[in-house]
Amino acid sequence: MAANENPVTAPTLNAIPKIKSKSSYKRKLTLYGVLFALPWMLGILIFSAYPLVMSIYYSFTSYSILDAGQWVGIGNYKELMSDNTFRISIYNTLYYTLISVPLNIAVGVALALLLNTKIRGQGIYRTLFFIPSLVPAVATTIIWMWLLNPQFGLVNYWLEKIGISGPPWLGDEHWAKPSLILMSLWGVGQAIVIYLAGLQDIPQDYYDAADVDGASTARKLRHITLPLMTPVIFFNLIMGVIGTMQNFVLPYTLTNGTGAPAGSLMFYVMYLYQNAFLYLKMGYASAMAWILFLIVLVLTILIFVSQKRWVHYQGKES
The missing domain is CATH 1.10.3720.10 (MetI-like)
Structure with missing residues (x-):
């Protein structure tokens, strides 16, 4: 019976560090992917998302660039x-x-x-x-x-x-x-x-x-x-x-x-x-x-x- 257990337990124990290494490798790939995409994501947030949100707010104000503007609602x-x-x-x-x-x-x-x-x-x-x-x-x-x-x-x-x-x-x-x-x-x-x-x-x-x-x-x-x-x-x-x-x-x-x-x-x-x-x-x-x-x-x-x-x-x- 002991002779039959070795072929089963040995590969299972050897697979544990491999799984950990694959998981670590995937995390590194994800991190690198995020780092490479970060300039694009920042560009979207700064030059697209932020102006979009602010334009909604400004549409309810009397904003004129030269001053802070005042809230006028649906005026x-x-x-x-x-x-x-x-x-x-x-x-x-x-x-x-x-x-x-x-x-x-x-x-x-x-x-x-x-x-x-x-x-x-x-x-x-x-x-x-x-x-x-x-x-x-x-x-x-x-x-x-x-x-x-x-x-x-x-x-x-x-x-x-x-x-x-x-x-x-x-x-x-x-x-x-x-x-x-x-x-x-x-x-x-x-x-x-x-x-x-x-x-x-x-x-x-x-x-x-x-x-x-x-x-x-x-x-x-x-x-x-x-x-x-x-x-x-x-x-x-x-x-x-x-x-x-x-x-x-x-x-x-x-x-x-x-x-x-x-x-x-x-x-x-x-x-x-x-x-x-x-x-x-x-x-x-x-x-x-x-x-x-x-x-x-x-x-x-x-x-x-x-x-x-x-x-x-x-x-x-x-």
Whole structure:
């Protein structure tokens, strides 16, 4: 019996120090991991978490950087409700979002379908459509200011060639936002890349089965391509809404921060910037920031709720 106990007890006793050494090794790995991640964690706490928490507090104060500020409760929010420029900025931003985002999706999907066609020089065409999205926003704005100039811009020049009198574009309050929406199509190349990836992810078996059934190109587009592209469209819809609600660079560069003509290009983030850094009304600007957050949150939730009706995922029943 003693001879049988040695093989059992000996490995068990020898395993005890190994377990301790492994536990110590894991603690060291955890410690090293925390040490390496510490600069990042401190950066998040100092430059993101702390300003986020403080902005909530400042939104209930009259803080203006130059003084400590006084507690005003919901005074900033009440004042915003009666601020005419605030209402105009919300209208301009929602107008731009509700037209620009669907238009960019439609144009992006259409161009992606064309660029997915097997033709000679396919890579060159894809590159040409993507390059404009690499141009900095300020440079893009300057280019379009020249193109849309009502006196000597190329757009009105070519319109006159075909007998059309070009509009004043950015110089008219009725044409300013449509002009900005037109300019937004310049950067559709980034979305095209994502749409192309979605198109190439659709299994060829679906198209082969449709060919056997004698389906036309239009039917395959309607019943195969577009339904299986809806997850990609859904992603770009969310990102587009979030991005356009924060539109700042284009209108600010075009108007030098004034929102002219007649406030037609006064966007929400521009007005927030004015209150924060021109008028030094940081408390007021903080209240605007949190209202913007709530608007974006509500829009995002509505899109997520609606996606159950129109987004189709492969391998799942719609």
